Amino acid sequence: MTEVVDRASSPASPGSTTAAADGAKVAVEPRVDVAALGEQLLGRWADIRLHARDLAGREVVQKVEGLTHTEHRSRVFGQLKYLVDNNAVHRAFPSRLGGSDDHGGNIAGFEELVTADPSLQIKAGVQWGLFGSAVMHLGTREHHDKWLPGIMSLEIPGCFAMTETGHGSDVASIATTATYDEETQEFVIDTPFRAAWKDYIGNAANDGLAAVVFAQLITRKVNHGVHAFYVDLRDPATGDFLPGIGGEDDGIKGGLNGIDNGRLHFTNVRIPRTNLLNRYGDVAVDGTYSSTIESPGRRFFTMLGTLVQGRVSLDGAAVAASKVALQSAIHYAAERRQFNATSPTEEEVLLDYQRHQRRLFTRLATTYAASFAHEQLLQKFDDVFSGAHDTDADRQDLETLAAALKPLSTWHALDTLQECREACGGAGFLIENRFASLRADLDVYVTFEGDNTVLLQLVAKRLLADYAKEFRGANFGVLARYVVDQAAGVALHRTGLRQVAQFVADSGSVQKSALALRDEEGQRTLLTDRVQSMVAEVGAALKGAGKLPQHQAAALFNQHQNELIEAAQAHAELLQWEAFTEALAKVDDAGTKEVLTRLRDLFGLSLIEKHLSWYLMNGRLSMQRGRTVGTYINRLLVKIRPHALDLVDAFGYGAEHLRAAIATGAEATRQDEARTYFRQQRASGSAPADEKTLLAIKAGKSR
Amino acid sequence: MTEVVDRASSPASPGSTTAAADGAKVAVEPRVDVAALGEQLLGRWADIRLHARDLAGREVVQKVEGLTHTEHRSRVFGQLKYLVDNNAVHRAFPSRLGGSDDHGGNIAGFEELVTADPSLQIKAGVQWGLFGSAVMHLGTREHHDKWLPGIMSLEIPGCFAMTETGHGSDVASIATTATYDEETQEFVIDTPFRAAWKDYIGNAANDGLAAVVFAQLITRKVNHGVHAFYVDLRDPATGDFLPGIGGEDDGIKGGLNGIDNGRLHFTNVRIPRTNLLNRYGDVAVDGTYSSTIESPGRRFFTMLGTLVQGRVSLDGAAVAASKVALQSAIHYAAERRQFNATSPTEEEVLLDYQRHQRRLFTRLATTYAASFAHEQLLQKFDDVFSGAHDTDADRQDLETLAAALKPLSTWHALDTLQECREACGGAGFLIENRFASLRADLDVYVTFEGDNTVLLQLVAKRLLADYAKEFRGANFGVLARYVVDQAAGVALHRTGLRQVAQFVADSGSVQKSALALRDEEGQRTLLTDRVQSMVAEVGAALKGAGKLPQHQAAALFNQHQNELIEAAQAHAELLQWEAFTEALAKVDDAGTKEVLTRLRDLFGLSLIEKHLSWYLMNGRLSMQRGRTVGTYINRLLVKIRPHALDLVDAFGYGAEHLRAAIATGAEATRQDEARTYFRQQRASGSAPADEKTLLAIKAGKSR
Known part of the structure; x- marks a missing residue:
């Protein structure tokens, strides 16, 4: 990086004014290749993204503000059909049924729909990403042939009926039952109590003709855990619930009001045995349960993994x-x-x-x-x-x-x-x-599709498990104490996602890294070290929890719940930083690379500033060094300023996506008009005198 | 404070379980006197608050969700009349006109309306708190007699037309003009360009028949700055704009859609000279300007001060x-x-x-x-x-x-x-x-009624001014350097609001205070010291700015803008902490005092944790001490847990104010129903066996 002075900011800019006043050296400011950066941001599925953006830019799929929730719902339902007609939502489905088996591309296109209307996006997600996807991933060929065409064409709008009023994040504890009846070769779907009503289910209040219902599979008096069942909900002709099925409208929500979320309950509703989506677990005619995955726990996570x-x-x-x-x-x-x-x-x-x-x-x-x-x-x-x-x-x-x-x-x-x-x-x-x-x-x-706080705890558990694996055989307690008590920590960090086997072996190297806050390696060391040390610290605190009685182990975990979540967050931040840094390595254009490096540094330093107290109280940064973080950040801001518009323009969204009155240049027009007015007024001498100015002149004369 | 162990939390609580497992001493848990605490929270205007809550608890004034913005607007307008009929909104107006000259009580009652519908609150605020208030505080008796009765009765719904599209926070720069015409003894209100349209004005889109318009008062070719003018907007019979007046609807907003915000513009609209609200500045028939406040700056701030x-x-x-x-x-x-x-x-x-x-x-x-x-x-x-x-x-x-x-x-x-x-x-x-x-x-x-970021800068300027006053004559630079460079700072902190003339004269006393994080004095010292030192540090950095050319001074200020805002925030946090502590001193009941002290400590320690990096890098807390803050907080959480319901119940809001389905006890009913179901199932032996359990038994047998 060359040391430069801003040139792009206006003469009135406080930042540039000082720089000029300082008489600092003037270098050529780098330029961002907006088109190339835009390409990189679009990523591997650039074509699909651009196609989806083209679609999202059309008024017909865009949100109309101020509709009632019922009007919004019917508008969005109509838009789903438009998506079908425009081949926008079938990429993930099997080629033989008209899809293209393109999973990554499907998601890339789906994501861009958020710019049209998040309700449209999520309603599409319910129909094809959840309902259709469950049939595809949890069902078998017979199910695909039978239902996927109707799901893909929207002939069968459907629900993904997993969450219950009583259980959201803890899916294993849902209480709806599907009990196999050998005599009729049917499953009996039943809601035992109010807390087991399906709740917050998209398409449930109005549009859903069918649902994939998640329920405890019981056959021969054994509960085999949560499985998915295809259940018809409504009579397509009348829209009325079928016998035994009832529900409620969840009503208006804080947002996403184009989706008809609702509640469902089942009173001994009978469905054919073959409506069990049986890819991972099946029940034979005689009621015998079988599964390719022996462990019920692993089977559950495999099904949910889809x-x-x-x-x-x-x-x-x-x-x-x-x-x-x-x-x-x-x-x-x-x-x-x-x-x-x-x-x-x-x-x-x-x-x-x-x-x-x-x-x-x-x-x-x-x-x-x-x-x-x-x-x-x-x-x-x-x-x-x-x-x-x-x-x-x-x-x-x-x-x-x-x-x-x-x-x-x-x-x-x-x-x-x-x-x-x-x-x-x-x-x-x-x-x-x-x-x-x-x-x-x-x-x-x-909070949906996995409550953020719960997800971070899953990450933390994984980090702890990996950490324990690495140190199997090592003297865990001693090592962890060392990490905690010393100014510099020694820990091995394995994310499971990549090997970041980095040793910060002595406080000397930490001090060295601290001297290079702006360096890539300095940032990496600080961020990685924090994750390693936090995981090690919690790991040490929880050591032996597995041998305690359940309630004591739970209490011990609970005493460290906050730290666990913070460790997971630190890990996720590191992943983001590494992704940014890896992307940086792929930039060819020198100017773009220089500006983007400033932005990556700003990201890294912002993380370090956010967690500065940790770095200080664990001896990773000296007091003096800590005080420089804010200053570095302020300098980076000034250096990014001339490129701010380029950096957002590289996102590539057009006026048809922004659809913001303030982002149309109208403000500049108004400012120019106002300034022209005052300039002309001053030039013509028609401007009224200012009382303040007159007073100042008067005060001067009287002195 | 006695050292105690929780008793109120359920046996299943992880916290209490550990405590029991530790075999810790069991003391009697304090009790909160909810009624007395509730009284204290209601404060000096308790009766008015309770009366307002009674009103806010009535369905007729409450928000109906899901209305279109036009429906919501007309509902709220109707509710304003209900408030008038129930004498809820006139307390601040003069007794002789039917008010009660009760300014504090008026605000107390007004605040509680937020629980009914924030739109109702703010629309009432526009009508009586802004429009009516401007006539009252900026006008004189003639104006009061002429307009206040109609404003109070809602016969004249009106606007407070200050903000323009081009200028919000910087009111002094608004561009609407009111030019005095001696010949006709009228003011001519004019909007010179698009940026000078009045914008975001409540009551402007529909209901406003009149407005207090803020404009640059020009007479005899001198601009005397911003003044307020009473201007009729619409024909009461037709609702149409009067000649020369136009406007636009601001449309749907992120919230508060019961209010018809809009834009207004004026093309040479003539109003009588006496429509100038002339309490602080007047124009005689011949165009001579006069004011009781000579300084235009002070006059402006006095007018805005209302x-x-x-x-x-x-x-x-x-x-x-x-x-x-x-x-x-x-x-x-x-x-x-x-x-x-x-x-x-x-x-x-x-x-x-x-x-x-x-x-x-x-x-x-x-x-x-x-x-x-x-x-x-x-x-x-x-x-x-x-x-x-x-x-x-x-x-x-x-x-x-x-x-x-x-x-x-x-x-x-x-x-x-x-x-x-x-x-x-x-x-x-x-x-x-x-x-x-x-x-x-x-x-x-x-962001309205003063953008938060702008307001904090006003506070910062005041802190700096007070600081400079205190040290007039002292060797400013040397002192500030001392504060910045030393582990312990010396500074005198005068807020203007109170004298916190506290010296932390040597690092010994800081260390001592650090040992008492849980102590009132320890918290006070840490919080106060931070404000003092931050102000001193910025003060030192800005020293001499007044002597620099304007653009250089501005650049210098801008380089410290973030610090300025943070210093103001620290000051405001200290004020909150002090208010909490002063309130604590007024609690008589021992149990309440003990629990409330825990809560105050949680507040104080949360502030210290939030700014921990500052305390560490400025040597106010040692690394080791810093690491205890989080632990203290976690312990306080456990100690507050048994009293959490009491502490929220003391707020005193009823079901008619909460109006939340989840706060009705419905969840407990559902949980009880579910648990009873499972308990009975287990007792009757009708529960299906769990596959996991069977596998575990099988694994045990095969071993």
């Missing part, structure tokens, strides 16, 4: 929404002027204010990191689902990666949408600028 | 909304069970999970702090507006206090509403549980 695509796609959709928001907010901030700090007649551009840069650029950096991390996740997903790499270990890695990234990106999206809305003031609150609308719709992304 | 009640009331409304959310979410968390960690048959109550406690109790503590701080603010407001203490200094202190507290409480409300919604999972997203609805409506509270 649901990972929901998490993968929410991760991508959250990134897309963050991009749209930042593209609008940063364009507005580059035009909007407020307060004339530097001159009596010229007001400052918002984006030249340090705080405004902090608010928007740190989130821009995180969005880039999340975007590159998502691309890796999607590739991993495609590897597994295409069969290219689908060992058990691959599947577990995919699950862990999705469980790590989805929480961060969905929370980030809400945070970014809110910060953008606030950064645009009252204008940000108007629906015409879409921040508030997107935020309301994306709100539930942080 | 608007402080908006900030005061938003602070209170934000606290009320936070209370409602926590009361619902904590009740639900105390009933809801998920995952059976401690036993094979019993699931954990959510509120026994450490992370859940962290999420909700830290916000509960902050809500108490914000509530007590608000009561102080409201008293200060009443002192000033009643005339009891209304010197210039009092008014400035009031402004600064409001500017400090409103940002924290409104951001806190959004944060709390969101955390509560997430803590309730999918149920939290349903509008029937209200978190999402309240959050959407309160969103704009963080």
Whole structure:
């Protein structure tokens, strides 16, 4: 990196003014190759993304604000048909049924729909990503032939009836039963009590003609755990529930009101034996249960594992929404002027204010990191689902990666949408600028398809398990104590997703790394070390928990629940940072690389600043070094400022995706009109005198 | 404080289990006197609050979800009339016109309306708090007699037309002009360009018949700055704009859709000279300008100062909304069970999970702090507006206090509403549980009536000014360097609001305070020291800025903008902590005091944890001490757990205010039903065997 001084910011910019006043050396500012960077961001499924964006840019699939929830629902249902007609939603289905067996591409296209209307996206996700996907992945060929064509064509709108009022995250404890009756060769689906009603089920309130119902499979008086059953819900002719089935409308929600979520309950509803989606477990005519997966636990997780695509796609959709928001907010901030700090007649551009840069650029950096991390996740997903790499270990890695990234990106999206809305003031609150609308719709992304807090605990358990494996045989307690008590820690970090076998063996090397906060290796060491040490610390604290009675072990875990979640979060942040850094290595253009490096550094340093207390109290950074982090960040903001518009333009969304009145250049037009008015007034001498100025003159004369 | 062990939590609680397992000493757990604490929280205007809550509990004034924005608008307009009929909104107006000159009581009652419908609250605020208030405070007796009766009765719905599309926070730069025409003795109101349209104006889109329009007063070719003018907008008979006036509807917003915000513009609209609200500035028939306040700057701030009640009331409304959310979410968390960690048959109550406690109790503590701080603010407001203490200094202190507290409480409300919604999972997203609805409506509270970020900068400027005053004559540079470079700082902190002339003169005393993190004095020292040192540090950095050319001074300020805002935030946090501590001193009941002390400690320690990196890198806490903060917090959570329901019940809101399906006890009923079902099934032997259990038995036999 060369040491440079900004040239792109306006003369009024406080940052550039100082630089000029300092008489600092002037170098040529690097240029971002926006087109090439845009290509890289589009990733492996660029064509599909562009095709999906073209679709999402059409008014017919876009959200109309202010509809009642019933109007919105019927609009979205109509839009689903449009997606079918435009071949937008069948990529993951078998070629022989009209799909293209393209799992990664399917998700890539799906993600982009969020820019049209998140309700449309999620309703499509319910129909094809959950309902259709369950039939495809949990059912067998007979099921595919029988139901997939109708599901794909939307002839059979359906539900994914897993969650119950009483159990969301803890799917193993759902209480709906499917009891096999040998005499009639039927399963009897039953809801034993109110808490076992299916709840929050998309398509349940109105449109669903059928459902994949998850229930405890009981045959020959043995409960074989949760299995999936295909159940007809409504009479297609009348839309009425079939006998034994009832339900309720979940009503209006905080967002996503284009989807008819509802509740379902079953009173001894009989379905044919063959409606069990029997890929992983089957019941013979005589009631004998069989499964290719002997362990009930593993069988359960295998069945649930097919649901990972929901998490993968929410991760991508959250990134897309963050991009749209930042593209609008940063364009507005580059035009909007407020307060004339530097001159009596010229007001400052918002984006030249340090705080405004902090608010928007740190989130821009995180969005880039999340975007590159998502691309890796999607590739991993495609590897597994295409069969290219689908060992058990691959599947577990995919699950862990999705469980790590989805929480961060969905929370980030809400945070970014809110910060953008606030950064645009009252204008940000108007629906015409879409921040508030997107935020309301994306709100539930942080708790559905795996509650973020629960997902992070899954990640933590995996980290602990990997950690225990690495140290099998090692003197665990001694090692961990060493890590905890010393200023510098020794730990081996294996994520299961990659080998980060990094040793920070002595405090000397930590000090060295601390001297290079801006260096890639310095950042990597600090971020990796933190994950290693946190996992080691909790691991040590939980040592021997397995030998305690259940309630004591649970109590011990609970005392460290917060640390566990924080360790998982640290791990996920490291994954994002590594993805950003790997993407950086693939950039050819020197100018782009330089600017993107600044952004990656901003991301890395923001993480270090966020967790600075940890680095300080564990001796990883000295007090003095700690105090430089904020200063470095402030300098990076100034260096990113000239490229902010390029960096958001590389996201590649058009006006048809942003659809924000403030991102149309209207603000610049208004500013220009106002400034021209005042300039002409001053030039013509028609401007009224200012009382303040007159008083000052008077005061001068009287002195 | 006595050392005690929880008794209230259920046997299944991980926390209590450990305590029992430790065989720790068992003391009598203190009891909270909920009624007395409730009284204290209601504060000085308890009667008015209770009366307002009674009103807010009636269906007729409550929000109906799912209305279109036009339906919602007309419902709210009708509700305003109901408020008039119920004497709910006139307390601040003059007694001689039917009010009661009760400024504090007026705000207290107003704040409680947020529980009915924030749109109703803010629409009432527009009509009586802004429009009516401007006529009252900026106008003179003639204006009062002429317009207040119609404003009070809602015969004249009106607008407060200050903000323009081009200028929000920077009111001094608005561009609408009011030019005096001596010949006709009229003011000519004119909008020179698009950016000068009035924007986001409540009542402007539909209902407003008149407006107080803020414009640059120009007479005899001199601009005397922003003044307020009473302007008729619409023909009451037809609802059409009067000649020369036009506008637009702002359309749907992220929330508060019961209010018809809109835009207004004026093309040479003539109004009588006497429509100038002339309390602080007047124009004679011949065009001579006069004012009792000579300085144009001070005059401007005096006029704007009458608007402080908006900030005061938003602070209170934000606290009320936070209370409602926590009361619902904590009740639900105390009933809801998920995952059976401690036993094979019993699931954990959510509120026994450490992370859940962290999420909700830290916000509960902050809500108490914000509530007590608000009561102080409201008293200060009443002192000033009643005339009891209304010197210039009092008014400035009031402004600064409001500017400090409103940002924290409104951001806190959004944060709390969101955390509560997430803590309730999918149920939290349903509008029937209200978190999402309240959050959407309160969103704009963080940017209107003073953008939070801008307000904090006002506070920072005040802190810097006070700091400079204290040290006039002292060797500023040397002192500041000392503060920055030493492990322990010396600084004198004068808030303007109170004298916190506290010296932390040597590092010995800082170390001592660090040893007492749980002590009131330890917390006070740490929090105060941070404010002092941050202000001193920025003060030193900005020293001499006044002598630099404007653009250089602005650049210097901008380089420290982030620090300035953080210093202001630290100051506001200290004010909240002090208010909580002062309230504690007034608690008589020993049990209540003990529990509330835990909550205050949780608040104090959470602040210290949030800013731990600062304490560490400035040598205020040692590495080792820093590591204990999180542990202390975790212990406090366990100690607060048995009292969580008491602490939210003391807020005193009834089911008619919560109106959340999940806070009705329905969850407990469902849980009981489910557990009874399983218990009976086990007792009767009709429960199916579990495949896992059978496999385990089989494995045991085969061994």
